[in-house]
Amino acid sequence: MNNIKLSDEAKDVLEKLISVFPLASRESCRQKIMKGIDYQLLKQSSSEATKDILLKALEETLAKSFEPVILKFKSPEKLSGIVASQKQVDKENPAVRIKRWDIPALNLDVQVKNVFALMASPRKNGNTDCIMDAFLEGISESGCNIEKKYISDLKISPCIGCMACEKKELETFCAIKDDMTDLYRKFIEYDAFVMGFPVYTGRECSQASAFFDRLKALRTKGHFQKLSRKRKGALVVTWGWPSEDSYDHVVENAMFILKLFGMDTAEVVTGSGFWEAYYEKGTARLDKNGMADAKEAGRALVK
Ligand SMILES: Cc1cc2nc3c(=O)[nH]c(=O)nc-3n(C[C@H](O)[C@H](O)[C@H](O)COP(=O)(O)O)c2cc1C
Structure with missing residues (x-):
């Protein structure tokens, strides 16, 4: 697992994301994510994990409730849009x-x-x-x-x-x-x-x-x-x-x-x-x- 190659951008995102987790669980979380990346690399016949591959691995590895954390890196605009949609009730197009x-x-x-x-x-x-x-x-x-x-x-x-x-x-x-x-x-x-x-x-x-x-x-x-x-x-x-x-x-x-x-x-x-x-x-x-x-x-x- 240690020989998985990540692009600089993927490395940066991975480190920032890992830092969200408590110190005590970071290593096990990293191992899980690395397994997910390994699987994505195999699936996509790729040798280097790009940011997109990392994000795909995160989506498939972490529980769905981590969506806001992943969106922070994948699409901050989408995240702000979702947060904004909750601020005011839209009766025609409700966010529920x-x-x-x-x-x-x-x-x-x-x-x-x-x-x-x-x-x-x-x-x-x-x-x-x-x-x-x-x-x-x-x-x-x-x-x-x-x-x-x-x-x-x-x-x-x-x-x-x-x-x-x-x-x-x-x-x-x-x-x-x-x-x-x-x-x-x-x-x-x-x-x-x-x-x-x-x-x-x-x-x-x-x-x-x-x-x-x-x-x-x-x-x-x-x-x-x-x-x-x-x-x-x-x-x-x-x-x-x-x-x-x-x-x-x-x-x-x-x-x-x-x-x-x-x-x-x-x-x-x-x-x-x-x-x-x-x-x-x-x-x-x-x-x-x-x-x-x-x-x-x-x-x-x-x-
Ligand atoms: C103490 C507390 C913790 C909550 N934690 C979460 C949470 O972890 N994730 C989430 O999506 N919503 C969370 N919510 C929102 C509620 O799940 C949501 O508003 C729910 O529909 C409330 O149900 P009710 O209308 O029957 O009270 C939390 C609400 C409260 C009061």
């Missing part, structure tokens, strides 16, 4: 985008009658909530019973790592006696589970995180069997940066967590661009097609 994911049909033999919706965003009527409501509207057309809860109305303490759930099968599932006991039951018993959360600091908000950690108590022998009944999962996730795939890895991780608890994700709706002027509650509704897609995703979940 709601996307229904195209995921393979689950073909689960589940007749959905009861849906449990859990909103982890602390902002009622915020943008995650708006999109989830469109999703639930689609579900409600089928006449399903929907129960929606806001984590912010409940007491869900973080996992304390006591492992009491491993030692003894607890009726409350977890040694912490709070509103999670009811959520465990709903998570197990309802035919579909819809969870909404915003991205905070590059991952799910801490309310969602606490819920995910507490699910651990279901991975005990007795309780885990209850999760074998097929249920459908769905996610509604939003973030600020106006790129539709910036935090797909966060969504994919949430899907993986649900899978650990026996639930396959059938529908995902994500929303991006909720920052600066678009942070205001309800700006999601400006993307009318996206809201219609969210409603359609709800219909499809219970079909």
Whole structure:
């Protein structure tokens, strides 16, 4: 890897980019990028990495959420344009985008009658909530019973790592006696589970995180069997940066967590661009097609 040749311009960009990372992770980050460059050089039958090759390697190596950092070097004008587009709400051409994911049909033999919706965003009527409501509207057309809860109305303490759930099968599932006991039951018993959360600091908000950690108590022998009944999962996730795939890895991780608890994700709706002027509650509704897609995703979940 050390014999990879970089143009002077590529070297300069690489050093500037690496300096953005904390000292402790720079070397591993450099190694990863160098592997990416190596791959690009092979792909393009080139012997010297130009700035373009480096940028391509960065795009394919780093998580999508690093887009602003890469744009700083690739196209500072584009970066300033994106930042400027968030400063003022343009009702005709809003910088928000709601996307229904195209995921393979689950073909689960589940007749959905009861849906449990859990909103982890602390902002009622915020943008995650708006999109989830469109999703639930689609579900409600089928006449399903929907129960929606806001984590912010409940007491869900973080996992304390006591492992009491491993030692003894607890009726409350977890040694912490709070509103999670009811959520465990709903998570197990309802035919579909819809969870909404915003991205905070590059991952799910801490309310969602606490819920995910507490699910651990279901991975005990007795309780885990209850999760074998097929249920459908769905996610509604939003973030600020106006790129539709910036935090797909966060969504994919949430899907993986649900899978650990026996639930396959059938529908995902994500929303991006909720920052600066678009942070205001309800700006999601400006993307009318996206809201219609969210409603359609709800219909499809219970079909
Ligand atoms: C504490 C905090 C951290 C955030 N971190 C990020 C982030 O890392 N990346 C991002 O794109 N947006 C971030 N955002 C923006 C939110 O994800 C976005 O505005 C989201 O749509 C808010 O959802 P809500 O309307 O349901 O509150 C953050 C917002 C807050 C309040």
